[in-house]
Amino acid sequence: MYSVNVRDHFMIAHSFQGETFGPAQALHGATYVTDATFFRDGLDDDNVVVDIARASTVLHDILSHYNLVNLDSLPEFEGVNTTTEFLARHIADALATAIHAGELGETARTLDRLRITLHESHIASAAYERSLQL
Numbered sequence: 001m002y003s004v005n006v007r008d009h010f011m012i013a014h015s016f017q018g019e020t021f022g023p024a025q026a027l028h029g030a031t032y033v034t035d036a037t038f039f040r041d042g043l044d045d046d047n048v049v050v051d052i053a054r055a056s057t058v059l060h061d062i063l064s065h066y067n068l069v070n071l072d073s074l075p076e077f078e079g080v081n082t083t084t085e086f087l088a089r090h091i092a093d094a095l096a097t098a099i100h101a102g103e104l105g106e107t108a109r110t111l112d113r114l115r116i117t118l119h120e121s122h123i124a125s126a127a128y129e130r131s132l133q134l
Contacts, residue, residue: 001112004049005037006056010063014071016081027070032087032118034063036095039113050111054104062094084118088128092116096132 011031016024036059038050066074071082080086092114099108115129 002049003039009033010067014082035117037115044107058098084126088116088118092128
């Protein structure tokens with residue numbers, strides 16, 4: 001299995017509901033270093049997994065919607081604990097939609113898998129991996 005990884009980051013504010021989260025129930029910030037890893041069994045006709053420039057641009061565009069935003073204020077996240085794990089899946093699903101729409105090029109539609117890893121710090125991260133097959 002081949003893979004290509006692109007990286008970006010975004011900064012958010014949010015709060016959590018529930019005693020599980022202790023002090024994180026209060027508004028706080030996070031900076032997520034974000035890795036998008038694309039997987040393919042074989043290379044395409046150009047001998048690449050995915051166009052790195054397109055992948056970087058599309059990832060950046062998705063993350064820019066949330067950069068420097070209080071996630072609690074977004075209607076799509078109303079009443080939702082926007083944990084690192086939750087955000088990883090949300091970003092993966094948005095990127096999968098872009099892939100299927102052809103935004104990463106036609107051959108990207110035949111990618112096998114995608115993994116989004118959000119690094120909260122140098123010691124903690126969470127990831128979500130999903131199939132890209134329709």
